[in-house]
Amino acid sequence: MYVIMVYDLQADRTHKALKIGRRYLTHVQNSVLEGEISEGDLKKLRNEIDDLLEPGESTIIYELSSDSILDRAVYGEDPTEDQRFL
Amino acid sequence: MYVIMVYDLQADRTHKALKIGRRYLTHVQNSVLEGEISEGDLKKLRNEIDDLLEPGESTIIYELSSDSILDRAVYGEDPTEDQRFL
Numbered sequence: 117m118y119v120i121m122v123y124d125l126q127a128d129r130t131h132k133a134l135k136i137g138r139r140y141l142t143h144v145q146n147s148v149l150e151g152e153i154s155e156g157d158l159k160k161l162r163n164e165i166d167d168l169l170e171p172g173e174s175t176i177i178y179e180l181s182s183d184s185i186l187d188r189a190v191y192g193e194d195p196t197e198d199q200r201f202l
Numbered sequence: 203m204y205v206i207m208v209y210d211l212q213a214d215r216t217h218k219a220l221k222i223g224r225r226y227l228t229h230v231q232n233s234v235l236e237g238e239i240s241e242g243d244l245k246k247l248r249n250e251i252d253d254l255l256e257p258g259e260s261t262i263i264y265e266l267s268s269d270s271i272l273d274r275a276v277y278g279e280d281p282t283e284d285q286r287f288l
Binding site: 117120124146165166171174177179188189190193 | 203208210232233234251252255256258259260261262263264265266267270273274276277
């Protein structure tokens with residue numbers, strides 16, 4: 117299946133969510149990762165994120181059927197260069 | 203169709219993307235909006251966002267078939283209370 121993950125953590129902790137997410141997905145924007153993932157890995161990802169979050173922080177994981185993205189348009193600069201966000 | 207929009211603007215300009223997005227979609231997390239949208243409104247939204255962005259800023263708009271979200275899990279606090287982000 118295909119997953120889009122968007123995290124919203126305190127500024128000095130965002131790198132922790134990114135580190136977890138990048139083990140399974142591709143970093144596509146500041147706080148967004150996406151990619152194909154197995155059910156087993158998705159379960160691990162969910163657990164790791166759930167353990168990470170502190171009060172006031174959140175993460176949304178959208179689980180999509182693999183062919184369901186009709187269009188994915190990036191406006192502005194495509195910030196897939198990860199060094200901006202480390 | 204169903205749209206997920208994730209914006210990444212300079213901190214003091216995020217409210218502008220939110221203001222545009224909320225005319226068409228529902229604010230579900232810090233920099234994320236989603237919802238059903240007509241093709242006409244999606245075209246307007248794309249144009250307004252494209253006009254707004256400055257160098258170094260970006261926005262991703264995922265266009266999905268309406269029934270393609272298999273699961274949408276929120277971890278941590280569900281920050282749909284917009285006042286946090288104004």
